Amino acid sequence: MKNWLIAMGAAVAASLSVAKAEPADFDRWLQGFRAEASAAGISESVLNEALTGLSINPRVYELNDNQPEFSRGIWDYLDSAVSPTRINNGKTNYLENQRLFTLIENAYGVDAEIIAAIWGLESSYGAIMGDYDAIQALATLAFEGRRTGYGRSQLIGALKIIQHGYASRDELKGSWAGAMGHTQFIPTTYLSYAVDHDGDGKRDIWSNLGDVFASTANYLSVSGYRANERWGVEVKLPADFDYALADSDIKKAVVEWAAGGVEAIRGPNLIERFDPNMRGRLIIPAGARGPAFIVFDNFGAILKYNRSTAYALAVSLLSEEIAGRSGAVVASWPRDDRPLTLEERKALQQALKDRGFDPGPVDGIIGAGTKRALRAWQKQAGLPADGYASATVLEALR
Numbered sequence: 001m002k003n004w005l006i007a008m009g010a011a012v013a014a015s016l017s018v019a020k021a022e023p024a025d026f027d028r029w030l031q032g033f034r035a036e037a038s039a040a041g042i043s044e045s046v047l048n049e050a051l052t053g054l055s056i057n058p059r060v061y062e063l064n065d066n067q068p069e070f071s072r073g074i075w076d077y078l079d080s081a082v083s084p085t086r087i088n089n090g091k092t093n094y095l096e097n098q099r100l101f102t103l104i105e106n107a108y109g110v111d112a113e114i115i116a117a118i119w120g121l122e123s124s125y126g127a128i129m130g131d132y133d134a135i136q137a138l139a140t141l142a143f144e145g146r147r148t149g150y151g152r153s154q155l156i157g158a159l160k161i162i163q164h165g166y167a168s169r170d171e172l173k174g175s176w177a178g179a180m181g182h183t184q185f186i187p188t189t190y191l192s193y194a195v196d197h198d199g200d201g202k203r204d205i206w207s208n209l210g211d212v213f214a215s216t217a218n219y220l221s222v223s224g225y226r227a228n229e230r231w232g233v234e235v236k237l238p239a240d241f242d243y244a245l246a247d248s249d250i251k252k253a254v255v256e257w258a259a260g261g262v263e264a265i266r267g268p269n270l271i272e273r274f275d276p277n278m279r280g281r282l283i284i285p286a287g288a289r290g291p292a293f294i295v296f297d298n299f300g301a302i303l304k305y306n307r308s309t310a311y312a313l314a315v316s317l318l319s320e321e322i323a324g325r326s327g328a329v330v331a332s333w334p335r336d337d338r339p340l341t342l343e344e345r346k347a348l349q350q351a352l353k354d355r356g357f358d359p360g361p362v363d364g365i366i367g368a369g370t371k372r373a374l375r376a377w378q379k380q381a382g383l384p385a386d387g388y389a390s391a392t393v394l395e396a397l398r
């Protein structure tokens with residue numbers, strides 16, 4: 001939904017300083033946008049209703065311009081995302097809506113506890129949905145700054161929602177970035193996946209929980225979620241584990257992971273717990289010193305909702321708790337380490353380059369190329385080759 005909100009720390013673009021916009025510039029822009037929207041099939045009456053007298057929202061302007069300098073460790077994010085309060089509220093809200101959840105779980109083949117966990121993370125179970133006028137917020141993003149393309153397409157999406165009669169102009173409330181309702185759908189996601197569960201003609205993701213849960217389940221189902229396949233499990237790795245296997249491109253059957261000495265960190269063995277032929281990836285979100293997980297296609301479906309490993313892990317762990325299982329991570333996170341700032345990520349890439357390992361462009365984005373170079377250096381240095389960029393690794397490189 002809001003990929004770049006959470007992923008921002010991982011792939012930070014250079015910070016732009018945006019010049020103060022003049023109201024006249026916005027009005028001129030709006031005229032041009034009206035022509036574009038009209039060409040996209042939006043009627044004159046909807047354009048008049050939605051855009052007449054529209055102004056920039058200065059707060060959205062400011063938030064859009066703001067880039068956090070430091071990224072948090074995944075453990076800090078998980079501490080607040082899967083806090084005792086969110087777990088308890090999740091259990092309460094789940095029980096209160098159990099009949100509806102069961103109905104929707106059966107209809108869409110998506111585990112109810114996953115829907116509930118997404119609800120909990122996106123809006124704290126409906127408590128914080130955002131009160132920005134989505135049309136104004138999206139127009140502000142579309143006008144100027146670093147998300148103009150996103151803003152334009154989502155603004156046209158929002159106008160289509162009004163035109164179809166799925167929701168009224170005034171009902172389109174959301175976050176400053178235009179994510180709306182209990183599970184924070186952006187307009188284009190809403191248009192493609194929102195569902196009218198109760199059949200009243202509205203896809204009401206703001207106040208009808210049936211529509212909310214069905215829309216979320218529908219989106220997950222279309223993204224490949226399958227009931228009872230589970231998201232994954234925390235595992236322990238053998239002492240001589242080859243960390244090159246913790247790669248987003250490497251998928252293996254459960255039975256193969258088990259044969260390589262990978263086991264569930266608690267409870268039944270992998271092959272007793274899952275279909276031995278089910279394929280999964282191994283992830284180490286904080287490198288070799290942190291916890292490891294095998295994740296399956298359902299985890300991938302959650303990632304389509306929000307392309308952040310931290311987010312998908314938070315949903316998964318919270319869902320365990322809501323379902324009455326333990327979502328506690330057994331291994332410890334490397335809390336003494338910390339993720340790198342943009343400048344430090346560039347310094348790491350430069351250091352790799354200086355030592356003859358090619359990380360690709362020195363842009364501060366830790367992609368596949370940088371990870372590969374880092375692994376090659378780690379291997380040569382006799383360190384666990386996890387390709388995980390952290391303050392400790394940068395220090396060692398220097």
Ligand SMILES: [Ca+2]
Pocket residue numbers: 195196197198199200201202203204208211
């Ligand atoms: Ca409805």
